[in-house]
Amino acid sequence: xxxxxxxxxxxxxxxxxxxxxxxxxxxxxxxxxxxxxxxxxxxxxxxxxxxxxxxxxxxxxxxxxxxxxxxxxxxxxxxxxxxxxxxxxxxxxxxxxxxxxxxxxxxxxxxxxxxxxxxxxxxxxxxxxxxxxxxxxxxxxxxxxxxxxxxxxxxxxxxxxxxxxxxxxx
Numbered sequence: 001x002x003x004x005x006x007x008x009x010x011x012x013x014x015x016x017x018x019x020x021x022x023x024x025x026x027x028x029x030x031x032x033x034x035x036x037x038x039x040x041x042x043x044x045x046x047x048x049x050x051x052x053x054x055x056x057x058x059x060x061x062x063x064x065x066x067x068x069x070x071x072x073x074x075x076x077x078x079x080x081x082x083x084x085x086x087x088x089x090x091x092x093x094x095x096x097x098x099x100x101x102x103x104x105x106x107x108x109x110x111x112x113x114x115x116x117x118x119x120x121x122x123x124x125x126x127x128x129x130x131x132x133x134x135x136x137x138x139x140x141x142x143x144x145x146x147x148x149x150x151x152x153x154x155x156x157x158x159x160x161x162x163x164x165x166x167x168x169x170x
């Protein structure tokens with residue numbers, strides 16, 4: 001579930017409304033936050049390859065910690081999944097081929113996973129790109145993707161959203 005402080009391009013004016021990383025306030029949120037308690041499996045939004053996995057406290061990924069995974073999907077888009085538990089046994093390392101719905105990590109104590117759909121893994125900051133010019137609305141990506149089945153999975157008695165499971169039409 002996308003929370004009130006985790007919507008695409010939401011403006012944040014203070015820490016009470018969510019973090020802005022290194023950008024300072026006010027800032028705009030370049031992805032969506034999908035609720036899930038710590039340890040909730042996070043899956044690949046589409047089939048592709050894990051191109052990066054790392055520390056969410058080091059440049060250029062400050063604010064996405066404690067850990068992140070980037071999946072280059074078969075669509076050509078890069079799916080950035082942040083706030084994952086570091087070094088979890090379920091973490092997919094760079095180079096791993098994944099299919100839509102395959103687990104690539106678990107949610108950290110942040111109790112949500114931050115999801116961005118990017119044109120490039122990292123914007124070309126030196127040439128004026130940023131996370132807003134490099135990113136697309138993940139929910140719009142869902143509606144435009146050739147989806148065979150798009151399902152929000154709900155788990156457990158708490159009814160928390162697990163994540164988005166996508167299957168692309170062939």
